[in-house]
Amino acid sequence: MTQLALVIDLNVCVGCHACVTSCKEWNTSGSAGFLVDENPYDKDPTGTFFNRVQTFEVGEYPNTETVHFPKSCLHCEDPPCVPVCPTGASYKREQDGIVLVDYDKCIGCRYCSWACPYGMREIDEKQKVMKKCTLCVDRIYDESLPESERKPACVLACPTNARLFGDVHDSESEVSVAIREQGGYTLMPEWGTKPANHYLPRRRNRKYIHDDELVRADNPLKKEQRGPSAPVDEPTLDDSTSW
Amino acid sequence: MSTVHDPLKPPAGRIEVKNTTCYMCACRCGIRVTLRDGEIRYIQGNPDHPLNQGVICAKGASGIMKQYSPARLTKPLRRKDGAERGDAEFEPISWDEAFEMLTARLKKIRATDPKKFALFTGRDQMQALTGLFAKQFGTPNYAAHGGFCSVNMATGMIYTLGGSFWEFGGPDLERAKLFVMLGTAEDHHSNPLKMAISKFKRKGGRFISVNPVRSGYSAIADEWVPVKPGTDGALLLAIIHELIRTGLYDRDFLVQYSNAAELVSVEEQSDDSGLFVRTDIPRDPDCFDPQDRVWWDRLSDKPVAARTENTDPYLLGEFTMADGRRVKPAFQLLKERVESYTPAWASEVTGIPEQTIQRLAYEMGITARDEQIELPIAWTDVWGKDHETVTGNPVAFHAMRGLAAHSNGFQTIRALSILMSMLGTIDRPGGFRHKAPFPRPIPPCAKTPDSPAGVKPDTPLAGMPLGWPAGPDDLFVDERGEPVRIDKAFSWEHPLAAHGLMQNVITNAWRQDPYAIDTLLIFMSNMAWNSTMNTSEVRKMLNDKDDNGEYRIPFLVVCDSFQSEMVAFADLVLPDTTYLERHDVMSMLDRPISEYDGPVDSVRIPVLPPKGECKPFQDVLVELASRLHLPAFVNADGSRRFRDYPDFIVNYETEPGSGIGFLAGWRGKGGEKFMKGEPNPNQWKMYEKNNCVFHYEMPKSFQYMRNWNRGYLNWAQEHRLLRYAEPINIHLYSEVLQKFRLAARGQWDGKQPPDRLRSRVETYFDPLPFYFEPLEAHFTDKHLYPLSAITQRPMAMYHSWDSQNAWLRQIHTYNYMYVHPQTARAQGIDDGGWMWVESMHGRLRCLCRYSEAVEPGTVWTWNAVGKARGAWGLSADANESRQGFLLNHLIAEELPANEHGAHLSNSDPVTGQAGWFDVRVRISPAAADEPPVSWPQFDAMPAVPGTAKRPKWLGYFAGLFTAARKGGTTK
Amino acid sequence: MNPAFSVIFLTTLIGVGQGMFLAMFTGQSYSALELLPLQNGAGFYGAGSFIALAFLVAGLVASFFHLGRPERAWRSAAQWRTSWLSREVLALPALMGLVFVYALMHYLGWDILLFSSRAGARLQLTLVVGVLGMLMTFVLFVCTGMIYAGIKFLQEWASPLTVVNYILLGTASGFTLSTAFASVSAPELMRFYGIWTLIITLFAFCSRGLSLLRNARIKAKSTIQTAIGIRHSKIEQKSMGFMAGAMTTRDFFHHQTQWFLKNVKWVFLVLTFPLPMLLLWIGMENESTYLLLAAFIVQYLGLIAERWFFFAQANHPQNLYYQTVS
Ligand SMILES: Nc1nc2c(c(=O)[nH]1)N[C@H]1C(S)=C(S)[C@@H](COP(=O)(O)OP(=O)(O)OC[C@H]3O[C@@H](n4cnc5c(=O)[nH]c(N)nc54)[C@H](O)[C@@H]3O)O[C@H]1N2
Ligand SMILES: Nc1nc2c(c(=O)[nH]1)N[C@H]1C(S)=C(S)[C@@H](COP(=O)(O)OP(=O)(O)OC[C@H]3O[C@@H](n4cnc5c(=O)[nH]c(N)nc54)[C@H](O)[C@@H]3O)O[C@H]1N2
Ligand code: SF4
Ligand code: SF4
Ligand code: SF4
Ligand code: SF4
Ligand code: SF4
Ligand SMILES: [Mo]
Numbered sequence A: 001m002t003q004l005a006l007v008i009d010l011n012v013c014v015g016c017h018a019c020v021t022s023c024k025e026w027n028t029s030g031s032a033g034f035l036v037d038e039n040p041y042d043k044d045p046t047g048t049f050f051n052r053v054q055t056f057e058v059g060e061y062p063n064t065e066t067v068h069f070p071k072s073c074l075h076c077e078d079p080p081c082v083p084v085c086p087t088g089a090s091y092k093r094e095q096d097g098i099v100l101v102d103y104d105k106c107i108g109c110r111y112c113s114w115a116c117p118y119g120m121r122e123i124d125e126k127q128k129v130m131k132k133c134t135l136c137v138d139r140i141y142d143e144s145l146p147e148s149e150r151k152p153a154c155v156l157a158c159p160t161n162a163r164l165f166g167d168v169h170d171s172e173s174e175v176s177v178a179i180r181e182q183g184g185y186t187l188m189p190e191w192g193t194k195p196a197n198h199y200l201p202r203r204r205n206r207k208y209i210h211d212d213e214l215v216r217a218d219n220p221l222k223k224e225q226r227g228p229s230a231p232v233d234e235p236t237l238d239d240s241t242s243w
Numbered sequence B: 001m002s003t004v005h006d007p008l009k010p011p012a013g014r015i016e017v018k019n020t021t022c023y024m025c026a027c028r029c030g031i032r033v034t035l036r037d038g039e040i041r042y043i044q045g046n047p048d049h050p051l052n053q054g055v056i057c058a059k060g061a062s063g064i065m066k067q068y069s070p071a072r073l074t075k076p077l078r079r080k081d082g083a084e085r086g087d088a089e090f091e092p093i094s095w096d097e098a099f100e101m102l103t104a105r106l107k108k109i110r111a112t113d114p115k116k117f118a119l120f121t122g123r124d125q126m127q128a129l130t131g132l133f134a135k136q137f138g139t140p141n142y143a144a145h146g147g148f149c150s151v152n153m154a155t156g157m158i159y160t161l162g163g164s165f166w167e168f169g170g171p172d173l174e175r176a177k178l179f180v181m182l183g184t185a186e187d188h189h190s191n192p193l194k195m196a197i198s199k200f201k202r203k204g205g206r207f208i209s210v211n212p213v214r215s216g217y218s219a220i221a222d223e224w225v226p227v228k229p230g231t232d233g234a235l236l237l238a239i240i241h242e243l244i245r246t247g248l249y250d251r252d253f254l255v256q257y258s259n260a261a262e263l264v265s266v267e268e269q270s271d272d273s274g275l276f277v278r279t280d281i282p283r284d285p286d287c288f289d290p291q292d293r294v295w296w297d298r299l300s301d302k303p304v305a306a307r308t309e310n311t312d313p314y315l316l317g318e319f320t321m322a323d324g325r326r327v328k329p330a331f332q333l334l335k336e337r338v339e340s341y342t343p344a345w346a347s348e349v350t351g352i353p354e355q356t357i358q359r360l361a362y363e364m365g366i367t368a369r370d371e372q373i374e375l376p377i378a379w380t381d382v383w384g385k386d387h388e389t390v391t392g393n394p395v396a397f398h399a400m401r402g403l404a405a406h407s408n409g410f411q412t413i414r415a416l417s418i419l420m421s422m423l424g425t426i427d428r429p430g431g432f433r434h435k436a437p438f439p440r441p442i443p444p445c446a447k448t449p450d451s452p453a454g455v456k457p458d459t460p461l462a463g464m465p466l467g468w469p470a471g472p473d474d475l476f477v478d479e480r481g482e483p484v485r486i487d488k489a490f491s492w493e494h495p496l497a498a499h500g501l502m503q504n505v506i507t508n509a510w511r512q513d514p515y516a517i518d519t520l521l522i523f524m525s526n527m528a529w530n531s532t533m534n535t536s537e538v539r540k541m542l543n544d545k546d547d548n549g550e551y552r553i554p555f556l557v558v559c560d561s562f563q564s565e566m567v568a569f570a571d572l573v574l575p576d577t578t579y580l581e582r583h584d585v586m587s588m589l590d591r592p593i594s595e596y597d598g599p600v601d602s603v604r605i606p607v608l609p610p611k612g613e614c615k616p617f618q619d620v621l622v623e624l625a626s627r628l629h630l631p632a633f634v635n636a637d638g639s640r641r642f643r644d645y646p647d648f649i650v651n652y653e654t655e656p657g658s659g660i661g662f663l664a665g666w667r668g669k670g671g672e673k674f675m676k677g678e679p680n681p682n683q684w685k686m687y688e689k690n691n692c693v694f695h696y697e698m699p700k701s702f703q704y705m706r707n708w709n710r711g712y713l714n715w716a717q718e719h720r721l722l723r724y725a726e727p728i729n730i731h732l733y734s735e736v737l738q739k740f741r742l743a744a745r746g747q748w749d750g751k752q753p754p755d756r757l758r759s760r761v762e763t764y765f766d767p768l769p770f771y772f773e774p775l776e777a778h779f780t781d782k783h784l785y786p787l788s789a790i791t792q793r794p795m796a797m798y799h800s801w802d803s804q805n806a807w808l809r810q811i812h813t814y815n816y817m818y819v820h821p822q823t824a825r826a827q828g829i830d831d832g833g834w835m836w837v838e839s840m841h842g843r844l845r846c847l848c849r850y851s852e853a854v855e856p857g858t859v860w861t862w863n864a865v866g867k868a869r870g871a872w873g874l875s876a877d878a879n880e881s882r883q884g885f886l887l888n889h890l891i892a893e894e895l896p897a898n899e900h901g902a903h904l905s906n907s908d909p910v911t912g913q914a915g916w917f918d919v920r921v922r923i924s925p926a927a928a929d930e931p932p933v934s935w936p937q938f939d940a941m942p943a944v945p946g947t948a949k950r951p952k953w954l955g956y957f958a959g960l961f962t963a964a965r966k967g968g969t970t971k
Numbered sequence C: 001m002n003p004a005f006s007v008i009f010l011t012t013l014i015g016v017g018q019g020m021f022l023a024m025f026t027g028q029s030y031s032a033l034e035l036l037p038l039q040n041g042a043g044f045y046g047a048g049s050f051i052a053l054a055f056l057v058a059g060l061v062a063s064f065f066h067l068g069r070p071e072r073a074w075r076s077a078a079q080w081r082t083s084w085l086s087r088e089v090l091a092l093p094a095l096m097g098l099v100f101v102y103a104l105m106h107y108l109g110w111d112i113l114l115f116s117s118r119a120g121a122r123l124q125l126t127l128v129v130g131v132l133g134m135l136m137t138f139v140l141f142v143c144t145g146m147i148y149a150g151i152k153f154l155q156e157w158a159s160p161l162t163v164v165n166y167i168l169l170g171t172a173s174g175f176t177l178s179t180a181f182a183s184v185s186a187p188e189l190m191r192f193y194g195i196w197t198l199i200i201t202l203f204a205f206c207s208r209g210l211s212l213l214r215n216a217r218i219k220a221k222s223t224i225q226t227a228i229g230i231r232h233s234k235i236e237q238k239s240m241g242f243m244a245g246a247m248t249t250r251d252f253f254h255h256q257t258q259w260f261l262k263n264v265k266w267v268f269l270v271l272t273f274p275l276p277m278l279l280l281w282i283g284m285e286n287e288s289t290y291l292l293l294a295a296f297i298v299q300y301l302g303l304i305a306e307r308w309f310f311f312a313q314a315n316h317p318q319n320l321y322y323q324t325v326s
Helices: A017-026 A153-157 A174-180 A222-225 B060-067 B095-112 B127-137 B151-161 B190-202 B232-246 B253-256 B330-338 B343-350 B354-370 B410-423 B502-511 B535-543 B617-627 B643-653 B683-689 B710-720 B734-744 B755-764 B775-779 B823-827 C004-032 C041-064 C070-077 C086-109 C123-148 C160-185 C187-216 C224-228 C258-272 C275-287 C289-313 C317-322
Strands: A004-009 A052-058 A065-073 A091-094 A100-103 A123-124 A129-134 A163-166 A196-202 B015-019 B030-036 B039-045 B077-079 B088-093 B117-121 B168-169 B178-182 B206-210 B223-225 B263-265 B294-297 B302-305 B326-329 B373-375 B390-392 B395-399 B430-436 B517-524 B555-560 B572-575 B584-586 B599-603 B693-695 B788-791 B814-820 B834-839 B842-850 B858-862 B920-925 C113-116 C122-124 C237-241
Touching: A004 B127, A004 B555, A017 A052, A017 A153, A017 B039, A017 B060, A100 A129, A123 B330, A129 B168, A129 B535, A153 B039, A163 A174, A174 A196, A222 B814, B015 B343, B015 B599, B030 B060, B039 B060, B077 B095, B095 B117, B095 B517, B095 B617, B117 B127, B117 B502, B127 B617, B151 B410, B168 B190, B168 B395, B178 B354, B190 B206, B206 B354, B206 B390, B232 B354, B232 B410, B232 C275, B253 B410, B263 B294, B263 B330, B263 B535, B294 B326, B326 B330, B326 C275, B343 B430, B354 B395, B395 B410, B502 B535, B599 B683, B617 B643, B617 B710, B643 B683, B734 B755, B734 C041, B814 B823, B814 B834, B823 B842, C004 C041, C004 C086, C004 C123, C004 C160, C004 C187, C004 C289, C041 C160, C070 C086, C086 C123, C113 C123, C123 C160, C160 C187, C160 C289, C187 C258, C187 C289, C224 C237, C224 C317, C258 C289
Parallel strands: A004 A196, B117 B517, B178 B206, B178 B395, B206 B223, B517 B555, B555 B572, B788 B858, B814 B842
Antiparallel strands: A004 A163, A052 A065, A052 C237, A091 A100, A123 A129, B015 B030, B030 B039, B077 B088, B077 B572, B168 B430, B263 B326, B294 B302, B373 B390, B584 B599, B599 B693, B788 B920, B814 B858, B834 B842, B834 B920, C113 C122
16 A cells, blocks of 8 residues: 655755745645635734744754754544544545545534644635645646656755655655665654654764874975085084094 | 545646746746746746756745735836935836936936946846946946955955855865855855755765854754854964864965965065065966966975976975075965964864864865865866876865855955865865856956046946956056045955945945935845845935935935835835846856856746836836947947847847857857857747756866866867966965055055055955954954844845745744843843844844854844835734844944044955944843834835735635735725 | 633533433433422423523534534534544434423423333333433533543543543533522422532532643653654754744644633632532522522533633643744
8 A cells, every 4th residue: 555755854954944835835726725824914924834844953052953844744644633523524545645635525623633743734714624735646646747746846846855755655665765774753653643754863974083094194294394404514524533 | 415625636727837047036046937827826946957956945936925915016106296215105107207317317427427326236136237237327336235245255265266155166065075164054056055965965975064053054064163253264274274284285286276385575675575476487468367486396496487397396494586585485474374373272262162173174184185086087287287087175165154244254265265275175076166157367357447537427437347456556546545436345445345335335425425426226225224234324324415405315216126125215216027027147247057067047038927017127227228328238320229138138249249248058140159159039039948048068177177277278268258268376375465465565666555544454465364353343342242143044035025925924024033041041031032132333122032053152133034114015013023123223334433533344354345244242131111022113114106905815826816816006 | 722712612501401401301310210209391391401402502503613614514424433523513413302302392291101110100201202312411421522532642631531521510510500490490309409419510520620630740742852753851942934823823722821721720610619519509508599590600600711721721742843933
């Protein structure tokens, strides 16, 4: 069974928000209908976005890590948001594991959002239905797009390629390999939701300097040593003995 | 059951796809715009574009909200009779009226004193055109944003390496093993840099960031080296000290490719003091930088002409020439210079532990030496020697405004360039790489006029408005040594001000120092807000009147696309289009988007018709130039030469028949030529067909060592990128600077500084880098103002211009000042609380956010998120103005006046680079009874005619949006 | 969580309705067993059940205010297999139907004796309907409770105590109202109801108290460390990624101070338990309908506060992701 997902590499994410707004622009004109923005030019704007990039500080100065942390629906394999939905609007697709909302059925009761521990659902305050990341289901199967572009908008946008997309059930897929080899992990494993999206941790490259590397066989300073330049007319041994 | 929603079904509508070039920032990525029923459905990175290869950024992906922003200007506007400047009370006029008004005024100025017209432009990418217009008009008073942006980066490196970071070159992260980034948050080349850093990290490269703040790129650095602002010079000099002490430098590279081994006269009193010893090789008239220097040969222990076959010079030592002159190799002088710059000393200055400084030096030196790359690329150097391979020492650097935007930045960047050269990383794999049309000769050939005589009525300027002085005699000063330009660029105050000093234009014009001007035209710059220092006062200057009740700056024209803070002060507003509505050119004559492997230029082609009466400024300039009969824009009979801007682009040649125009691609009658060739009537079409970009990939053997690569230099000369095919040797020791110093000492035959500036020039024009505290610190009591305050770019906002963008403003709605918890607690300031920040120039109230990712002696905020009330189509109570703040209120554009009341710009004394990051502050909590509002506040700007009403909510859906949108335009 | 008044009213109102229906049915059952005098069907069981129904209807109406798309409410019955909400949506109208039938039969006096024992116990058709209604009442209580108790990471809710509380608090409030009602239309039952009310309220107090004690000791399973998967003892959010609002910043947090929260707790504890009990006692002693009604009103206000607190106290793990604006 296929389970499509995103794998997000925290090791390279610079927190640029490209994924945030390209998600918004793709989806606002997509099959979900518009994603509303309220008070767009007034005090306290608010709006519907499917993807956010947060920032955390880990540790204390000067050993601080700044971690940029993108977050959209994790397409849980055991999604608590689905069974609670009274209308069946919230569902998980059999064929690819994408968790979707059927906007024609949703009554906007918000219960599914209570049931998502990750805060990944957003009610559209104008259309009054629940929305969330669709994994760009309307791109990834769109045959009018070139194969290379049948990817989520956020994945195409990401300048650091921090967002990998693929089938996490296929052990040979790029995403599975990345999870396996780079220690991919899921969020809040304690709730057994089995998020399909994974995160790749920060890794740190270090350089170790050995003392002998500091010495250089052809140290250029050697070339700067001037040749013997003692004056010719001062006394030497030759002036006092003949052996 | 009703029909079930089909998540795959695309909404109905007519789809079109068009390519153009983004301009949500100056990075200039290729974009693909999908339209549905004529509205923007999707803007994506163009996968076939060499620059961004399909990626986009947060701003680029929000172009829709820029296009449909209610803050857009749509009609030419004239300040209402009786209304004061700054009140933003306008009446719409027709373009005809606007042109007539402007033409009449400018004609008069041009016929009398052309320098009374000043044209300054901000973050534009059409300096080739605006510069041409200014030159043709005959005014020297022209510059773009460079002076307040990063001119230190350009000059510091170009005067050393003939190329620079910024838009002229960059780090080769493809091949680098160690990457050291200093003072960079976002940069111009932002998408490519992000792509490259990520690939670099994934390949196991080690990434070190030197920055007082750990944000953005620094976040993913393997090591963060927090540095006190303004002290990188000390760090770099200490690293140089260590490299020399340990011998961890690339001697062969320095000897052959720099002036390290060239002998400098150290006779203090003689006129050639500090100048290179020269052989008497006769000077080739067609030569720029004669190869007439002298080495002290190690093998024969004699002076020889530099780079003579089978010689090897000393880099260290002191020698006596036959004529008795004492001389030293430049490298010896460098060694002496850095003697006292020990890591222990630098640690005190920078706050970086001594061991760290030492280790950084070792890492650089060892990586450069032990991980050397040999690429099997044969090339021939300019002296005729064949090389089987190209060598690379894989240590790459990058730096931006963290170094540049300090008043000591020029010398800091000189130090960086020297460090890069010592590691042997210039235009080599894994190091620094040039981008066409760089490298340039040192300094580049373009020159301004050198006297007031260059400015004459009804005559083009006798030189370029901006240039690269090679010595005191190139300065643009009058016989008293005083400036000719309004911004005092190329005067003794800022001799190497290669990009002008836009930050001082308003203040100087207001003070009428050096003279009064009549008309100031500001294009694409928000000089009433974020590109001005001392913002509150400058806003008053814009409004200030003389004793006769006339404005001190009589006529102010602003060309903008949005209702910015600047618009409020205009007498005449010219509504520009957006980037999606116009033709545009990213030209080789300007700052193209070249790649390391060859020249690239690109264009914009409209994907939408202009909104309302918006008119591309390009067309406005062509129209004005034609009406003013500027020579380049009219035929011999005085008739108009170019229909409009697209026509100008195709048919303009720098000189009749030169074959050089704004675009390098598809030249020649049928588009068969490039770089040079006759105009091609179908050039636009060909760009359109090719993703709006022209990219010429040079042969591999031309791609490296370009300063000395005969193949490349000949090619570049042939294609008119360069005038001379000569080696461009690295100026480890800058004789250019020494010439200014000699002038200051009175040891120079030509121009000499006015006495008041002698010691200043003598101090700062040091031919070798040295460390000094930023100028502001010389005037500030550091006990009273113990902290540095800096800004940085948010990745999701471009300067001040994205608050009108409904999506981006939800990410940055207002800004906090980030403070280290200990620093804040010591003053009793809460996390999230209101605080006062005070410099010796002013104070402001803002919100505080604790952060562990900032050096405790530094506070910082995102740049230009705070706004003036009512600007940018936002309501008067929008968070941007009520909670957001602008740091610029605390930063002075001038240093405190001297005892004679004379003012100097708060800028680098060499280049005129604005010292944005020098300001020193203290912080204190706001009182409990103070209103929770940022301070200062300004009267709310009313919506100007032609802008749209603010909708209460927005549901953007391409194809239905404009039809569905409520509200009309403001009458 | 951010308490939504629609849900507060929904749960408290139907609680009263359910409790009152239980009270009516209990009264009838007792009299069927001849433990209490039989009452006038229309005037007491009928009218009382109509009042209960009115509360159920009011609750239903309140619930519509919670829906974004009330016109589609009918769809919400679809997922009874998995969704407690769906089950509640089925149970509520079912209960309303049964209560309506029960009330109507009493009101119109439609009743059939199905069986009578020699000892005097008699099984009327209304009793059968009542039993069904009682069962449905408990089903509804369980559904409502499980809507909250079923979300396992809302640890303050995820406990059987949540269901027990819903049952006991609803029943107590219904019985309080019934006591007042009885004082008017069946004064001889007033004490019966009053005593039961006191007992149930006492139990409710214990179970609600227990859940407060439990919640005070909860150790959140999710932490900032598990939320972002980084092991470090010092992690702080610096930015939630946007400064504008969003549902995630509105729906999951009460936006009140700890001080306010604490006060609401004491208010609800006093208003829901001791004060109404006192009023009830005095009301019974003085046979004052007003005091008894006051007891109900005070208790209902207490329940509103209780429900507000119930929501506010629940700490949604999503909040780990939405802590800091900058
Ligand atoms: N404190 C502090 N201040 C700084 C800096 C800092 O780091 N710290 N950085 C400095 C630097 S490096 C720079 S470059 C400056 C930039 O400062 P500015 O050049 O002032 O940049 P913006 O604020 O973006 O203003 C550009 C103007 O162009 C308008 N505009 C946008 N698109 C178009 C268009 O298509 N056509 C026209 N005609 N107008 C358009 C915008 O509406 C806006 O009014 O800021 C400087 N100011
Ligand atoms: N998204 C976005 N991109 C932009 C722009 C924008 O407004 N928005 N503006 C464009 C423009 S005009 C420019 S000029 C470029 C500028 O590009 P950058 O130079 O990357 O821009 P800044 O944000 O000014 O970066 C300054 C960095 O230097 C650090 N810094 C300050 N002082 C010091 C110091 O003394 N030493 C060191 N080592 N670091 C220091 C600051 O913490 C900050 O990280 O960005 C361009 N790209
Ligand atoms: S992340 Fe939340 S919304 Fe997405 S599937 Fe999991 S539980 Fe459902
Ligand atoms: S809001 Fe919509 S999707 Fe969510 S539970 Fe309710 S009906 Fe289902
Ligand atoms: S997959 Fe699509 S919907 Fe989901 S976050 Fe990315 S762009 Fe948004
Ligand atoms: S686009 Fe990529 S790098 Fe940028 S914030 Fe999103 S995941 Fe991170
Ligand atoms: S980096 Fe600049 S040019 Fe490139 S997509 Fe972003 S805004 Fe556009
Ligand atoms: Mo800039």
